[in-house]
Amino acid sequence: MSGTEPTPQPLARRPWALPSAVASELDPDHARRRGTRRTVRDWLVDFACFLTAVLIGMIGADAVGDNPHVSAGYAELDQVIGALACAAVWLRRRWPVGLAIAMVPVSVASDTAGGAAVIALFTLAVHRPFRYVAWIGGISAAAVPLTYWLRPDSEMPYGISIAFGVLLTTAVLGWGMFVRSRRQLLLSLRDRAVRAENEAALRAEQAQRLAREAIAREMHDVLAHRLTLLSVHAGALEFRPDAPRAEIVRAAGVIRESSHEALQDLRQVIGVLRGGDADASGRPQPTLTALDTLVAESRAAGMKVVLDNHVADPAAVPAAVGRTAYRIAQEALTNARKHAPGTEVTVVVSGAPGEGLTLSVRNPAPVGDVPKVPGSGQGLIGLTERASLAGGRLGHGVPPEGGFHLEAWLPWAP
Structure with a gap:
């Protein structure tokens, strides 16, 4: 047995099935391995978010054009602000907090920017802790009455419009926090699985070490008895070459028998090493x-x-x-x-x-x-x-x- 035990090697952590930049923010090890580059999945998600912001913005632009409380010149300005807000959606991963803060006054000034504001709030809830979500989400909800006061809805009463706007803001933030919590749960489950595999590997290594020690003790106990017989009788023959013939024959017989038994015992130990079963050799303990x-x-x-x-x-x-x-x-x-x-x-x-x-x-x-x-x-x-x-x-x-x-x-x- 060697005095130095092998150092257990840590198991490689499994990458995500669909790597994402969110994983880099939730898992520092993932960020070190992959850097901050967007993956194909990230580009697809960002493009889907951009399209969603554009579609919602187009619906908002139609509503502004049909709203009798909004002048024609302001409707054109609203659409320009909304287009710029939709283009800013591509910055949501780099500056989620800054984009969400900027979208608060933009959404108050422009109905066309409503889709970009929703995407910004959702991104904030996914990428940042609750303290950011609470402050910025609360400000966004508080700005809803101001928005409908400046541009009242032509089809819904003022109170119902405010309730709908606050409910939509809360739903978007809740959905984003749910997505973040789910991803954190997946990371936690993955880490638990990795720790369980590491612990299983350590237990297996410890069991293997204990088995080797047991085999080493067994080899010492078994072979030492046989080899001592060989040593004693071989030494007697060396120091007494003039011993009676009968005594020499008896000593030679003991040496032959001990050698045979030592070989049998050695085969038994080797059988345990190869098969891992103490009874594999066929010789009872x-x-x-x-x-x-x-x-x-x-x-x-x-x-x-x-x-x-x-x-x-x-x-x-x-x-x-x-x-x-x-x-x-x-x-x-x-x-x-x-x-x-x-x-x-x-x-x-x-x-x-x-x-x-x-x-x-x-x-x-x-x-x-x-x-x-x-x-x-x-x-x-x-x-x-x-x-x-x-x-x-x-x-x-x-x-x-x-x-x-x-x-x-x-x-x-x-």
Whole structure:
């Protein structure tokens, strides 16, 4: 396992299905990616707004021409002002606030500019926060009575004209605020989706890292036991070339058997790495029922092991607890074989449902010189983590009489 974890890469944010300059104002990241250029959609929307302003302006121009309260010269001036107002609609994206403010006196002076004023108010509500909409919209609504006082409608009473004008202003502003709120909601939903994807990617990466750590611990626990046998017996053959033939044959057999088992265990770990399934290799995971086999293998390798098992039915122990206890015993026997060869190792197992499972491994101090066997001390650290993950605890140390003592307690639910 490497000490440096890979840095999670942020997921790319999805662009809008129909990119718009409004997205640039509501989403700063969108503005940085696309700049402030108008898209094809923006041009189409702007052209539609211009046509709408022109059509409404033409209706207003006809109404002014037929209004007996308006002189012919003023009707021509009204149309000129309306044409200029319609042309100003193309500036609505760049200066929405300025255009809306300018349209207030223009709409009072010209009925033909009514369409441009409506578009300006709608753009203001879409592009700017509520405080701008409230002030400018309120001024526009307050100017409606002045408009109909200067040019009374020939077909509607004064009061109804004012009510209609105020209602139209309110409806346009409400529609614009609805469009803005909807776009903000879409941005919020998109951001939530991106955050959810990022969190899912982080969880997947964390799960992968935890799986790698578990596989690394399993590889250490499994292969260390086999390779220690190889190291000890190969070292014995190296330092005792004049050993009796029977002892050499027995050591060679242990080396061959340990090599075969190590290869099988390595295939099992590789199968987990490839398939992601612990049972893909076909070999069952050892539990507490396999403790007798582990002790027999250690005795066949020349160790003196005393097993004192007080658990009446090892098969009744939960699989996860039994597997953890087996790995702890395996690592403890491996360490005893490496650091205290020739000593008698005592393994005591006891427990019951509701009380927990206790595993104790003890060996005295070795006599004479002990061959130096390399070790990093990571095995005991891994056992402590394994016991903690199972909800138990593990302690180890040197007792007053010497040697080494390891004891673990694992929960056993009733």
